[in-house]
Amino acid sequence: MGNWHGRDVISALEWGRGDLMDLFQEAQEMEKHAKSILHILDGKVMGVAFFEPSTRTRLSFETAMLRLGGRFIELGGAEASSLAKGENLADTVRMLDSYSNIIVIRHELEGAAKFAAEVADSPVINAGDGAQNHPTQAMLDVYTMWREFGRIDGLSIGLLGDLRYARVINSLIQLLSLFNVKIYLVSPPSLRPRNELMDFINERGIRYAYAEDLNEVIGDLDVIYVVRIQKERIPDPIEYEKVKGSFKLTIDALRNARNELIILHPLPRIDEVDFAVDYTRHARYFRQAALGVPLRMALIKLVLGGVE
Amino acid sequence: MSKELIISKIRNGIVIDHIPAGRALVILKILRLTGTEGRIALVMNVDSGKLGRKDIIKIEGKNLSQDELNMIAIIAPTATVNIVSEYEVKQKFKVELPTKIRNIIKCKNPKCITNKAREPVVPSFTVIKENPATLKCDYCGTYNSLRDVESQLVMKQ
DSSP states (O other): OTTTTTOOBOOGGGOOHHHHHHHHHHHHHHHTTTTSOOOSSTTOEEEEEESSOOSHHHHHHHHHHHHTTOEEEEOOOTTTSGGGGTOOHHHHHHHHHHHOSEEEEEESSBTHHHHHHHHOSSOEEEEEETTTBOHHHHHHHHHHHHHHHSOOTTOEEEEEEOTTTOHHHHHHHHHHTTSOOEEEEESOGGGSOOHHHHHHHHHHTOEEEEESOHHHHGGGOSEEEEEOOOGGGOSOHHHHHHHTTSSOBOTGGGTTOOTTOEEEOOSOOSSSBOGGGGGSTTBOHHHHHHHHHHHHHHHHHHHHTOOO | OOOSOOOOOOSSEEEEEEEETTOHHHHHHHTTOOSOSSOEEEEEEEEETTTEEEEEEEEETOOOOHHHHHHHHHHOTTOEEEEEETTEEEEEEEOOOOSEEESSSOOSOTTBGGGSTTOOOOOEEEEEEETTEEEEETTTOOEEEHHHHHHHHHHHO
């Protein structure tokens, strides 16, 4: 498990297939301890710095650390901390670095986690930076697929919604490029992935197809991955009004789906997955969210070099 | 009588040749040359075997720093530089874009950490295409095209 030890986790691109399998096997082991405390990281402290709102990512990191026997310190909201006095990111990170053994950061600016990792000696884990990266969410997503199907190779995966501004799409496609998969990019043309990501897809030779209507492709899919149309990342309000709600997953849309199709969503959802879908055999987003704890337990353990 | 444009030799300085036609003025701007510094010769849109048409700049008493060479390589990837001493060309080389560019330009993405005020972060780019130049920000991954970079280098002056 040496490849994880002491390393920053900034983007999904830094990891190979073997690294991912090490992580997944460790996560599967951690699933057994998802409701108890392992004393692997007694005495270790995780610094949590979230400059953007988060529910599942932050809580699953914190729960993971507690379940491993460690503790966490958390930078309060901007009003409660020195950020309110105008402290810069570098100085805040230096402080967290000296107080903790590992830092988890989310920031609205792209590249913030990479910069934090340059400033800090402790390992830095990127919990989302702007519209660019969300590597641990992507690891969780691919882990969920692996737990469901026992493999990733050969899967047909439909990505539905905002593929342009959703940061997890970048990271997810980067991780999926390690496997032999086919990707369907289902979105309005204005929300297709950016050139930077399409260049990556083409360079890696990932098989993909565009679609504007889920009905065209649903019969081919093993996985539908739905992302929210994110108001905060679409600069133009007129554009937002045009596309919101145009990609909604309903029971009706699932009529032609394969039996074994699973639906994933990083959550929170607004109205892009109808609540009725929750009760179908396809819904897996709650399991996906639950697996966030063991996956992040495994990640923290490997990075901090807990008992091997 | 010859119909060619005659420009006298410089004694000491540089000649930047094989500039893509029309780009010489941009290069003068990024080199911060306003025309008050001394003898400068500028020819634009002259015939070139290699490029069809090209621009040439001769600047008396000028040396180029590595940053200036990098900026020229971004704007004019085909350019050659002649270093002249006592009317003789002492050195001649083609500009070359390094694989990494640091500090001389800023990322166009306003949400890139490198554009945040009061952070000790140095903009850094990987050159992913040389002609026309495309630079990928090492922090946010955004492509910065020749057009983005050019307007910035010119406005910076």
